[in-house]
Amino acid sequence: MKYHALIIGLSVLALQSCTDNLIYTEPGTKATFTGNTYQTAFTGTSSISTFSPGSQILLNASGSLQIDNQVLTYIDNQWKARDEFGWTDETETTNVTAFYPVYPDLAYTKENLYSKGGLEDVLYAKNEFTAGNTISLHFKHLFSLLTLQLNDDLQNGFQKIEVSCPTVVSAIAPESAEITLAAHETHTTSITQVSSSGKYSFIVPPAENMTITINMVTNGKKYTTQLDSKSFTGNKEYTYHLKISEKKPGIITAEDWIAFSQLINSNTITQYKGKTLDDFGETTNGITTYYLLNDIDFKEVDCTELNQIGYAQTGHYFTQTFDGLNHTLYNIPINSNNGATGVFGAVNITGIVKNLHIESSKVSITSKSNSTAEGTSILVGRNQGKILNCCVKECQITAYPTKTNQSANTGGIAGTSTGEITNCYVTNIQIDYDTKSKIKAEPAGGIAGSNQAQGLIANCYSANNIIKNRESYNSGICGKASDGAHIENCYIYNINLITTKGLFAGIAANSFFIHNYYDDAKIAFIGKNDGGNQQSQNTQYTDSFMNKENIPIYQLLNQWIDETAPTLYPDYTFTRWTDGGESLPAIFITDSQSESK
Incomplete structure (x- = not known):
């Protein structure tokens, strides 16, 4: 099977963060959580989507609220837990971190994050709020998005595309949203379903100096290339345009x-x-x-x-x-x-x-x-x-x-x-x-x-x-x-x-x-x-x-x-x-x- 090189062009689109809206209410003993919006994609021009009723998030809070790994469900326009949360001190602030989706064991580890074959798109909200106010949550993407746009020669007869990342997310700390990376592990994600637009997207870790390898099969021919070493930032989309190069065959390895x-x-x-x-x-x-x-x-x-x-x-x-x-x-x-x-x-x-x-x-x-x-x-x-x-x-x-x-x-x-x-x-x-x-x-x-x-x-x-x-x-x-x-x-x-x-x-x-x-x-x-x-x-x-x-x-x-x-x-x-x-x-x-x- 022949190996061919690919020519790559790059464009980067960054998500413009939503402004967290604080809704003032009279101080009370119970904390109220609202806000169910998230950016549909990783670009600033994409539309805003909402979580449907019954969706669940994992919540942690410190400061004037003390909450450890509690699951909240979206009901009647609010995020509700089995037990209500009370303010400990309404004169201070509270730091809130929330995650979607919620894993059955509440563990954001490699086994759960890659359980569906590739790195899962994790949404999170993290902000500081004034005590006593309603807390409105707006979610963004924790990881990066790699989008590969194929030209017609590669798209016609498409069979499979693979992305291999030399860095793996081993864990996320739910209370801080800090990511632990394993830099010496490699994970490969495959897509075999044809995209009518010729775009194929992969969630990748937000890591520094990462060299990603791309392999794909079109019309029975195998093509391969590596992206130049690049640092990826969470909540951003990186789009590469791929086409077949005229590079001559030869012995490489x-x-x-x-x-x-x-x-x-x-x-x-x-x-x-x-x-x-x-x-x-x-x-x-x-x-x-x-x-x-x-x-x-x-x-x-x-x-x-x-x-x-x-x-x-x-x-x-x-x-x-x-x-x-x-x-x-x-x-x-x-x-x-x-x-x-x-x-x-x-x-x-x-x-x-x-x-x-x-x-x-x-x-x-x-x-x-x-x-x-x-x-x-x-x-x-x-x-x-x-x-x-x-x-x-x-x-x-x-x-x-x-x-x-x-x-x-x-x-x-x-x-x-x-x-x-x-x-x-x-x-x-x-x-x-x-x-x-x-x-x-x-x-x-x-x-x-x-x-x-x-x-x-x-x-x-x-x-x-x-x-x-x-x-x-x-x-x-x-x-x-x-x-x-x-x-x-x-x-x-x-x-x-x-x-x-x-x-x-x-x-x-x-x-x-x-x-x-x-x-x-x-x-x-x-x-x-x-x-x-x-x-x-x-x-x-x-x-x-x-x-x-x-x-x-x-x-x-x-x-x-x-x-x-x-x-x-x-x-x-x-x-x-x-x-x-x-x-x-x-x-x-x-x-x-x-x-x-």
Whole structure:
């Protein structure tokens, strides 16, 4: 079922209080109560209504009248009790509080106030009167009124509307009309009957800074929105005008992401907990783009049911476009299983993953894993398409001790890549194949485990990464490069490798290494050269992040974008660089940095 957003407009109408009329009578020993009017609605323009004979109110008084929780009935134009009330002192005043309706146990508690499904409209009168006079009662609304005006698109085919308040009225003190609120409880009220006017009204607590959630169903489609945080005042009406917005669909919550991951990584299921891929993307000219609309932190999310999150079944690929809109996934669990492993298990030649950040997440490789030759990564296990403008930070790939002797190409952005990786970076990750483990990684790199078959890694960087991978080839960029792979306009910084090592590839054959930069790490350029490689314009930089001619690294990276890329890669868009300060040679220019220049 699709979720859609609503556009909201607000108007507030306040009730103008009635003036309490005091009717003078000669002082006497008995108190007389009259006045049976109340405002029909919560607006100053609404008509006045009256209580019918036989109506009952609960009365309390202090001062020159002493009355505790007495029920009065409207008879012969007066509110009468079984016993009359006498004035104790006709020279003083009296404070009177009255409530309608009267509950059988005289208790204004949550159980009674919400007994009919929603918060009941409670009328009350509270005022100070002069002793000896007739007391005339005029009632107003204790709570607030929320009115939702639906436009024709929502009204036609209306089925249900729900309002969820994050504050609940737990009790009312009858003697003072003071309200006790429970701010950490939520109550949902539903209306299913169609209103001919398109207006649906709900009684809500008079509370401060309350964010109300609205859900409704029209023509089988579910719409949802939240009202901006607002303080509500008793005896006032707040009217919101609702219409369907043009906001595009996308992934908003952890639950949305779980459903999306299950659906894209499965060959068999088309619906997960009522959600389909249509809820998360839109199709234009035959190409579907899925959107991430929020940062999502999985730290407190129960993901135990997600046996498939983070890997693709063998032979199954993501074929469309995913746009993270520069949002971040935090603490997402990625479990290696029987296929390519990553937030996206496998991306085929038509697939694109872009503008996505992953932080503080972990891939766990267990004895049940079998991702040999498929690829293991934080982001994409096996990439045949395009990975653009993505980053992985503060993440870890860990293999646990096991009797299984298996292997997998392992990298931060992609495990195995034969496609394009551009404008990406990996910082502060650790690839840790424990020395006690029987699991053995194939070539491992900060960006990709293996870059092959004319795969391109361009305009990327790898910094402050640790690769603990025994018995294999490791490097800052990719563990293995082969068959026409290109690594261009990249740099590495502070890479810690514990076994056979290389700057940009641990092992390479028939590949191209052009216009790349490296620090003063005392490691060979290529750990093992099987021949046929072309190397040019690869330069070591100094501690001040400059080349021998004292040109900053970020300027040299931009020079390649300006002078070389237009000829070699005319259809590619490369992100420009700026000074990385004291911590990095260069960083990508963000939109805000571009605007400030």
